[in-house]
Amino acid sequence: MTDARLAQLGGAVVLYDQSAAAAASVGVEKWFDADYWLAAGTRLDETTGRGAVLVLEHAGEKWVLRHYKRGGLVARFVEDHYLWVGRERTRAFREWCLLARLRDLGLPVPRPIAARIVRRGLLYQADIVTAYLPDTRPLSAHLNEGAPPREAWIRIGRMIRSFHDRGVDHPDLTAHNILIGPERRVFLVDFDNARIRSPGHWREAGLARLQRSLRKVALETGTGFDAEAWRALEQAYRRPEAAVEPRFAPSKGRGSN
Numbered sequence: 001m002t003d004a005r006l007a008q009l010g011g012a013v014v015l016y017d018q019s020a021a022a023a024a025s026v027g028v029e030k031w032f033d034a035d036y037w038l039a040a041g042t043r044l045d046e047t048t049g050r051g052a053v054l055v056l057e058h059a060g061e062k063w064v065l066r067h068y069k070r071g072g073l074v075a076r077f078v079e080d081h082y083l084w085v086g087r088e089r090t091r092a093f094r095e096w097c098l099l100a101r102l103r104d105l106g107l108p109v110p111r112p113i114a115a116r117i118v119r120r121g122l123l124y125q126a127d128i129v130t131a132y133l134p135d136t137r138p139l140s141a142h143l144n145e146g147a148p149p150r151e152a153w154i155r156i157g158r159m160i161r162s163f164h165d166r167g168v169d170h171p172d173l174t175a176h177n178i179l180i181g182p183e184r185r186v187f188l189v190d191f192d193n194a195r196i197r198s199p200g201h202w203r204e205a206g207l208a209r210l211q212r213s214l215r216k217v218a219l220e221t222g223t224g225f226d227a228e229a230w231r232a233l234e235q236a237y238r239r240p241e242a243a244v245e246p247r248f249a250p251s252k253g254r255g256s257n
Contacts, residue, residue, distance in 0.1 A: 001104055002017055002100040002103060002104060002112065003017055003018040003019055004016070004017065004018075004097075004100065005017075005018045005021070007028060009028065009029045009116075010029075011118055011119070011120075012029075012032075012116050012117065012118045013087060013116070013117050013119075014028055014029075014031075014032075014114055014115065014116045015092075015093055015096055015097075015114065015115045015116075016028055016031075016113065016114035016115070017100075017111075017112065017113055017114065020113045020114070023059050023060075024058065024059050025058070025059050026058075028114060031063075031065070031113070031114055031116075031129055032065065032114075032116045032127045032129070034054055034065065037054065037056050037065070053065070053066050054066075055132055061131065061132070062131070062132030062134065063113055063129050063130070063131060063132060064110070064129065064130050064131070064132050065127065065128075065129050066127065066128050066129075066130075067080065067125075067126075067127050068080060068082070068091050068092060068125070068126040068127065068128070068192070080125055081123040081124070081125060082123065082124055082125070082126065083122060083123065084119055084121075084122050084123060084124050087117065090117045090124060090126055091126050091192055091193070092115035092116060092117055092126035092127060092128045093115055093117065094193075094195075095112075095115065095128055095191050095192050095194070096112045096114070096115035096128060098168075098191050098194055098195070098196075099111070099112040099130065099191055100112050102163075102166075102168065102191075105166060107162060107163060107166070107168075107188075108159060108185065108186065108187040108188060109187065109188060109189065109191070110130040110131050110132070110133055110187070110189055111130060111131035112128070112129075112130055112131075113129040113130055113131060114128070114129045115127070115128045115129070116128075133179055133181060133187055133189070134181075135181055135182050136179040136180060136181040136187060137179065137180060137181075138175065138176050138177070138178065138179055138180075139156070139175045139176075139178040139179070139180060140174075140175040140176045140213075140217050142180055142224070143175060143214070143217045143218065143221060143223065143224030143225055144217075144221050144223070144224065145223070145224070146223050146224055147223065147224045147225065147226070147229060148180070148224070148229075149184075150228075150229070150232045151184060152180060152184050152186070153229050153230075153232035153233040153236070154232055154233070154235075154236040155184060155185075155186050155236070156178060156186050156233050156236075157232070157233040157234060157235065157236030157237035157240070158236050158237070158240040159178075159186045159187075159188065160173070160188075160206070160207070160210070160233075160237055161236070161237045161240050162240075163188060164203045164206070166196070167196045167197050167198065167199070168194060168195075168196060169194060169195055169196070169197045169202045169203075169206065170188060170191065170194045170206060171193045171194060172190055172192075172193075172209075173188075173206045173207075173209050173210045173213075174209065174210060174213035175210070175213045175214050175217050176213070177189050177190045178210075207234070207237065211230060214229075214230070
């Protein structure tokens with residue numbers, strides 16, 4: 001179970017996992033300081049655009065620091081500020097709490113480390129730190145290199161169904177937010193604005209969103225996704241208990257995928 005703690009650090013409020021704090025070599029107030037990580041030489045990677053993700057190495061494990069940024073048309077006018085509607089309703093706290101809940105349910109999501117909100121009057125800024133999922137790559141990256149085997153599509157279908165069965169509505173269910181790791185384990189990431197809902201049409205809408213994303217990637221790359229792949233995914237989603245993963249005998253003289 002996640003051991004959630006709350007701390008007031010100057011003008012910021014931080015929600016964090018006590019077990020992570022106990023193992024950390026620096027105080028919680030440093031976890032969100034990008035300049036500190038850069039000076040310490042622990043930056044591993046950085047991506048630009050919405051999310052501003054910084055991948056770090058700390059206390060023997062990798063963390064992901066993400067600063068919340070606006071998307072869509074509003075981003076032209078407001079980069080990273082949000083309207084204050086209460087601490088529990090901030091983007092960072094909602095995502096952190098949802099991740100903790102999903103982790104406790106045994107669902108394949110990143111471990112939440114800490115979330116920070118900095119309020120300035122009627123506005124706030126936010127950041128979140130999660131554990132890095134080692135040796136994983138987005139489904140979109142795999143599609144760029146060719147079609148994943150049928151086994152991978154079956155596992156993705158089952159994974160999505162496991163979230164939907166628990167009422168998890170992921171508003172950005174795309175090929176970029178599904179990660180494939182060692183032994184073809186699959187994970188779901190980026191739960192900003194995700195929520196728990198009663199059964200409804202949102203499930204079919206989520207599947208349709210994913211299918212559009214997969215088609216877009218296939219159109220851009222010319223590889224990796226077709227009707228057979230979608231059929232395997234959808235059948236595993238509709239009847240996860242009936243989907244049988246194929247077993248392949250190793251080929252002589254050829255490398256495996």
